[in-house]
Amino acid sequence: MLLNAVETALMNNPLRTAIQRHFEAPRLCAMGGPLAGGRALEVGCGRGIGVELLLDHFGAERVDAFDLDPRMVARAGRRLRHREGVRLWVGDATEIEAPDASYDAVFDFGIVHHVPRWRIALREIHRVLRPKGRLYAEEVFESLITDPLWRRVLEHPQTDRFDHDGFRDALADEGFNVVATRTLWNRFGWFVADRKAA
Numbered sequence: 154m155l156l157n158a159v160e161t162a163l164m165n166n167p168l169r170t171a172i173q174r175h176f177e178a179p180r181l182c183a184m185g186g187p188l189a190g191g192r193a194l195e196v197g198c199g200r201g202i203g204v205e206l207l208l209d210h211f212g213a214e215r216v217d218a219f220d221l222d223p224r225m226v227a228r229a230g231r232r233l234r235h236r237e238g239v240r241l242w243v244g245d246a247t248e249i250e251a252p253d254a255s256y257d258a259v260f261d262f263g264i265v266h267h268v269p270r271w272r273i274a275l276r277e278i279h280r281v282l283r284p285k286g287r288l289y290a291e292e293v294f295e296s297l298i299t300d301p302l303w304r305r306v307l308e309h310p311q312t313d314r315f316d317h318d319g320f321r322d323a324l325a326d327e328g329f330n331v332v333a334t335r336t337l338w339n340r341f342g343w344f345v346a347d348r349k350a351a
């Protein structure tokens with residue numbers, strides 16, 4: 154689901170960059186460590202800050218990244234035009250345009266909760282990870298998405314959302330081994346999970 158105007162503004166500003174750079178990425182790195190292998194994918198890359206973090210802080214050598222919104226991909230393209238090893242496209246997390254087992258790591262910086270059929274997105278992420286490949290995810294929970302105040306300003310799918318246990322259990326159902334989880338105010342969560350060995 155595309156972002157509404159309010160959330161587009163919330164995502165494309167220096168405060169969001171600072172939160173992603175100084176809080177979310179360090180937390181995920183502390184939980185899951187740097188990459189064990191150089192090929193990374195970011196689903197829902199927005200304007201490309203995450204791609205920079207994967208290259209500069211997680212040790213990725215090549216980053217593929219896509220977003221449902223062509224305007225976001227255009228922004229990311231401008232931002233990353235001088236970076237080597239980056240490939241961007243417009244795409245959908247429920248139909249990832251990549252062969253099976255093609256990545257060492259996949260990153261989700263707050264996008265899966267935007268996907269109506271989010272379990273299919275987890276299945277796709279699992280499919281494109283190599284055995285023992287690692288998912289790093291930062292997510293937003295049902296309690297915030299369905300909060301009457303937030304519903305007035307942000308637009309999200311409202312049915313079949315998840316909390317910490319729901320996301321963790323869905324990861325396990327899709328064949329992940331959940332390595333670490335953290336939550337904040339029962340509204341936000343961080344997850345590191347590995348595709349099981351073949």
Ligand SMILES: C[S@@+](CC[C@H](N)C(=O)[O-])C[C@H]1O[C@@H](n2cnc3c(N)ncnc32)[C@H](O)[C@@H]1O
Nearest residue numbers: 154197198199220221222225245246262264267
């Ligand atoms: C909350 S923003 C996060 C953007 C970026 N990851 C960040 O952290 O700044 C969610 C992003 O997911 C994208 N998105 C929503 N549904 C998607 C889908 N099915 N497949 C890929 N991207 C999707 C939106 O266009 C938006 O850029």
